[in-house]
């Protein structure tokens with residue numbers, strides 16, 4: 001367990017590529033995130049190997065399905081020993097409550113942190129409107145985060161642009177995990193609602209999820225250390 005606020009997104013095509021970076025990191029320096037690409041390629045065994053190497057692992061599979069399926073998937077994820085996992089808040093209150101209850105039942109006080117994705121950081125308001133959501137993006141994030149808190153989850157994934165608003169509305173203990181983090185000189189890639197690492201923390205983010213600015217850097221360790229120094 002580390003108190004680092006940086007979660008490095010291990011978005012790699014296979015276990016060997018991910019492990020090559022992990023071997024150069026240190027569990028006191030950062031936490032790690034395994035998402036859909038690496039999990040699909042490398043499977044649960046790789047997640048367990050990271051846990052065995054003493055890393056706090058955020059398993060980012062963004063479950064979104066009927067309540068029973070999501071509850072069972074969350075239990076299976078928790079069995080891997082991960083520190084945090086997530087679902088989509090747009091799955092609704094019954095789905096999120098089932099996830100929470102499933103984890104409580106199987107793992108009690110040892111259950112991982114359970115958070116819900118509000119609006120993906122790649123999305124802007126125009127894209128949201130094409131999905132039939134007519135309220136503003138900020139109002140939609142607030143509504144989904146409020147629902148998440150009602151369901152008893154620990155926090156949400158959002159952009160740091162919404163962090164101050166959510167902290168004010170839902171309290172300082174509601175965990176705000178923010179991807180879409182870009183150091184001042186970094187490329188946008190497919191993200192739209194970006195914030196710099198330093199600004200994200202100032203706005204109230206609890207954890208910064210950072211992928212390509214570290215993993216695609218000429219030297220990922222130098223990139224990570226520069227970010228740590230600047231925050």
Ligand SMILES: O=C(O)c1cc(=O)[nH]c(=O)n1[C@@H]1O[C@H](COP(=O)(O)O)[C@@H](O)[C@H]1O
Nearest residue numbers: 009035060120121157179180209210211212
């Ligand atoms: O749940 C997530 O982690 C997530 C939610 C979100 O809204 N936006 C988002 O980018 N992510 C993840 O965070 C990581 C961001 O990676 P980079 O854009 O490379 O820094 C990716 O692994 C995404 O899957």
